[in-house]
Amino acid sequence: MQTETIASAVEDRRDRLTALARDLWERPETALEETYAARRLVGVLEERGFALEVGAGGLDTAFVARYGGGEPIVATMGEYDALPGLSQRASATREPVEPEAPGHGCGHNLFGVGSLGAALAVADAIDGGVDGTVVYVGTPAEEAVGGKPFLVRSGVFEPIDAVVSWHPGWYNAPSTGSCLAVDAFEVTAHGKSSHAAAAPEAGRSALDAIQLLNTAVEYVREHVPDPVRLHYVIADGGDVANVVPAEATGNYLVRAPNRGLVEEVSDWLHDAAEGAALMAAVDVELTRTSAMYGVRPNDRLGGVIGETMAELGPFDVDDPLAAELRASLGDVSGQLAALEPDDRERAREASYFTDPIEPPDAGTVGSYSTDSGDVSQVVPLGRMRTATWPVGTPAHSWQAVAASGSTGTEGMLYASKAIGGTLLKLLTEPAVLADVVAEFERRGGADGYEPAMPGDADPYELLGVDRPGPVVAD
Ligand SMILES: [Zn+2]
Structure with missing residues (x-):
């Protein structure tokens, strides 16, 4: 049986994959600075031929690795960035390795290596x-x-027929739901400083x-359709x-179930910013x-993932x-409310719940966003979660970091x-x-895709990160 062949090929590399996932966990790197992780992954893929x-897509830490020849062309994706401030030991109490340092709170050390095991x-x-x-992208x-x-x-995904990806989680199931499209904005206002008490009239x-x-955002919230989400923080309010x-x-973040609605609400935010500038007599x-x-779901691909999980059984x-933990x-x-x-x-009683189950998100639009959404607009995308974390562990929690560096590797191998x-x-x-492919075409195909980011957007500039330079395998 095919799945058995794959499973034993993964088992043959169990020690190496586990060690690599731990190694990336020990060296958490945040967005666009994932040079160590990219180097290690590229090194293994290169060695395997x-x-x-x-440096694909103009991103130094992105890469595309191909093996074999001709069609069909199938792909998986790996993420390997960590989150700022989430440093945590592999222990059952909150205990940073280094205060304020990054940590793998979304389990992307497992994500990158789990997909590697599959490839x-x-x-x-x-x-x-x-x-x-x-x-492997x-x-x-x-x-x-x-x-x-x-x-x-x-154009990395253009020649590819289908992509199968995953995300760490606390159960084993295909993901067949959708999620929200999103726009993020930074609004900077420029006024005039002055002594707030002695010369307020001189300041703006x-x-x-x-x-x-x-x-204004608080008022806008009341007049947008229900699934729209708007949130903000003041990143700099003066000294x-x-x-x-x-x-x-x-x-600011604007989320809605489709790009059209995101853009409509974003335009409103834009107008509100101009209005605020007029009122405060400053520039924005x-x-x-x-x-x-x-994400555009693909039920057929979700079904194939479900069949494969059923063949694998629990672990x-x-x-x-x-x-x-x-x-x-x-x-x-x-968290358990999402399940049947x-x-x-059964999950309530367990530390880890590993019985493969039906997709809990089938037919839903989850209140989250992922950059896999764009991929799903140009190629059929199958997604799944596997039980890398104890039952009910929220992503971006210290428990998720702890499990991603310890008990999570079993679920990672399952993902492979x-x-x-x-x-x-x-x-x-x-x-x-x-x-x-037919379902993908029925749901709109790839032709309608327009990149939502302006063509000249520079991710390094947007994130305020220096380009790390080309990644070279060890
Ligand atoms: Zn994640």
């Missing part, structure tokens, strides 16, 4: 006589800016404009209260710092830390097998791939 294109196993199958090409900066829209724009407060804009702030900055500058599509996590989460009823009552009861098994089916069963 993949043809590498490093290597499919390469073995190609050596064994399977026709086609397997591609290394996609940086998921947590900030979003690297994938830049890769989509550069940049902070006033940001506060007026935030007030001291006795100086009228000459500069102030707010960051509005920059779009990120723009993504929602065990044999580590006392699993129960301790689970206990540290306390009541997780809120039956699954919920589930992705690899699914890709192999797509390579060897033309009728299945044809169904997947």
